[in-house]
Amino acid sequence: MLKINAIKLEINTTNGLFGADLEFNDGLNIIRGDNSTGKSSMFQAILYGLGLEELLGSKNASTMQYVLRDHVNYDGNEFDVLQSFVFLEFTNGETTITTKRSVVCQGRLPQLIDVIEGAYLTQKGDYNIHPMWVHDAGGASNELYGFHLFLQELLGWQLPEVTNSKGEESRLYIQQIAPSFILEQKTGWSHFLATIPYYNIRNAEGKSIEFLLNLNVAENEKAKRYLNIQKQIINQKWQILFEQSKSLAHKGAAILNGLEPTPFIINDNKNISLSVINDDENISIIDFIEILKESYNELESYSLPNVGQNNDFNEKKLEALTQQYNQLSLQLDILSPEIALDKGQLKSYNQQLISISEDLRKNKDLLKLNKLGADIEMPIANSTCPLCKNTIDNSLLPDGIEETPMQLEENINYLEAQHKMIEVYIEGQKKYIQEKENQVRLMQDKSLEIRQNIRALKRELISDERLPSEVEIERRLSLRNKINFYIKLIDDFNNLKSDIIDLSKEWTILIGREKNLPSDFYSTEDRKKISDLESSFLYLLGKFNYSSQSGERIRISMDKYLPVVETKIGDDKIKQYDIKYDSSGSDFVRAIWAYTCALKRVSDTHDTNHPRLLMLDEPQQQSASINDFRTLLTELSGYKNCQVLVFASFNNSDEDYTNSTRGLQFSLNKIDGKIVKPQ
Amino acid sequence: MDDSNKISRISFVKRPISLPPDYRPMFKVAQIVLILSYCCRSNRSSLLKLHLFSWALKSDLNGQKVTHWVQNNFQTDFSVWGIEPTLNRGIQYAIAEKIIRRVSNKYELADKGVLLLNSIKRDNDLLKTEKDFLNVIGKKITDDRITNLSKKWTLFYVKD
Secondary structure, rough: OOEEEEEEEEEOOOOEEEEEEEOOOOEEEEEEEEEEEEHHHHHHHHHOOOOHHHHOOOOOOOOOHHHOOOEEOOOOEEEEEEEEEEEEEEEOOOEEEEEEEEEEEEOOOOOEEEEEOOOOOOOOOOOEEEEEOOOOOOOOOOOOOEEEHHHHHHHHHOOOOEEEEOOEEEEHHHHHHHOOOOOOOOOOOOOOOOOOOOOEEEEEEEEEHHOOOOOHHHHHHHHHHHHHHHHHHHHHHHHHHHHHHHHHHHHOOOOEEEOOOOOOOOOOOOHHHHEEOOOEEEEEHHHHHHHHHHHHHHHOOOOOOOOHHHHHHHHHHHHHHHHHHHHHHHHHHHHHHHHHHHHHHHHHHHHHHHHHHHHHHHHHHHHHHHHHHHHHOOOOHHHHHHOOEEOOOOOOOOOOOOOOOOOOOHHHHHHHHHHHHHHHHHHHHHHOOOOHHHHHHHHHHHHHHHHHHHHHHHHOOOOOOEEEOOHHHHHHHHHHHHHHHHHHHHHHHHHHHHHHHHHHHHHHHHHHHHHHHHOOOOOOHHHHHHHHHHHHHHHHHHHOOOOOOOOEEEEEOOOOOEEEEEEEEOOOOEEEHHHHOOOOOHHHHHHHHHHHHHHHHHHHHOOOOOOOOOEEEOOOOOOOOOOHHHHHHHHHHHOOOEEEEEOOOOHHHHHHHHHHHHHOEEEEEOOOOOOOOEE | OHHHHOOOOOOOOOOOOOOHHOOOOOHHHHHHHHHEEEEEEEEHHHHHHHHHHHHHHOOOOHHHHHHHHHHOOOOOOOOOOOHHHHHHHHHHHHHHOOOEEEEEOOOEOHHHHHHHHHOOOOOOOHHHHHHHHHHOOOOOHHHHHHHHHHHHHHHHHHOO
């Protein structure tokens, strides 16, 4: 909570010390003074003492009245101001502090606020003093010297991060919350939350009410943003892992199964695997290794034969290999021109795509041209002959051609369909070529291997028969290498796979959390608060005799949480517009009364951040009637555990004052003459 | 023979055909207006010149040939450019629309044509490729050049 205990002005003039004091109590305080007695100066000085003078439209000393800045009018004389200070004592219920801030003081900047740790105005004493800064860069975030941060902590406020118009995160400022409970006279009554300073924050009204009512929507929105960032991170990590797996598969001439380039929930780890084509059959790489091991073991089970022993076998083998090699070469010879052909086809598709795009562009230009032509009344733009006014078929082809050209829109649709189709062709063709190229690569590897084998066999067939078979040694060696290679490959792949599975688990949790967020960010409690705000607002509107609109059409909007009027346009479309446009001047002031009070009422029954302070400067605007003003004061005087400061002139009339306050409980501060007096 | 698969009757429905924008009256008229303004002195041109540019705008390749010819100071030859009846019909529409008028042997932009030209110019994206091309060529190609070129080409063919 926030409660103002007392304010004191200290003004040194060429005619000695002047000053003013006010003390305030719990509940309703009425500060009564006729026009130009200095009421508003006091109101504004309170804002100054709180470092909230931006509500008055600017910063620092320039916001204060001349009495603090320039000269004091007293008894028909003008005395120049030499030095002036504002003292403000306030409390959060537990800690009481007093601020001291200069308006005019040589050698002291108005940005400097002395925080006196005690009730300096009501209980004189020696207190610790902390100088702090306000408004300077870092004023709201510097822990040691930032007064706004200090004020936030005093109020127990944790102001949220919001997105500003540049898309950066920025903190909501205390000056943006204050207009919902402090209404100053000049602009405060012109609109709801009219005095919010603009800090590049989008929908500052909405954000400030969200904070004041402690709605979860901001948190939910933030959570959503956070989730989105997390999702992007996982997405990127996933893509890297996917690419790594793909290149691993490529290295082993293997096929990658069960993985997509984008994250998904993996239910069965076994689905993610590498496989290879062995004898025209797609088998898993683990089975493949087994097959390799088997044939290796088979080889090992024989003792190493001599060249001579092996001759017969070698000859047969050579024959078989040569045949296999020839077959492969033949297949390669067939495939290569096929690929060249496919690439040619791809090129022609690409050309078609370009020419269709160009045609489309021209057709769309033509559509514009027809519009331009129609604007300057060219009949051909509407397919009409400029001479005989008959319909023409919109073509320059000679009459003899008996074809009906398409209408322009139809033609554009047709071309767009063609465009899409060609794009699909191109995609398909690219994939097709890729597959064939893979196949070629596999075959080339294979044929290289066969060639090496053939060479070794031939060498062995002409070498000394007593030597051990080189081919056999080579065969065993290469088989063992191959086995080792694939074991290593599967190891690497398993590492990647476990990373991917971990990532998939994170992903699962993330989208689970995303599902749990309410779809439109509002929690149940939020909805309760907003509906309470709406019903309190409507109830108070009735009490204050607002009559411009019927209550059925008035709602609290869900984006800015401000009153709007709903109308139906068409059958089911609903349009909302500002309540101001349909309210008379005095009715709009009633609406601001009702809204301000409704915010306070909601905080009675819900957990909110409302400071339980209302400060209203001259609420009887736009000649609202005495009766209604009385109703407002009655409402305000009923607010327990809340301090209300009402600065009012009661139209400079004792009768008005009596009529509007009779029988009410409140504390009165009556200002007679000028409030700033010699001390 | 199994009769069930026999097709007893085939019917054809004549569908409208897709037409290149080059063959649409409004498009041709817009081209003529642009050519007259970007590439002709006093917005006035001979028929042959209109044909040359209309042909050059028809495809990238044609355009490149013309650019090449201009950039090499009109020394290179390029073989025949196309003469299209569609342009003649476009010109007729343009005259009927009072977009251009015929002055002795030449065609000249009329007031309404200037209106159309201005509204085309105002939209930067509209006919951007065409505008860019015509801008590059500018008013460098005179009627004399074209007559010379076409003379060469008639001689060339007469020899053949």
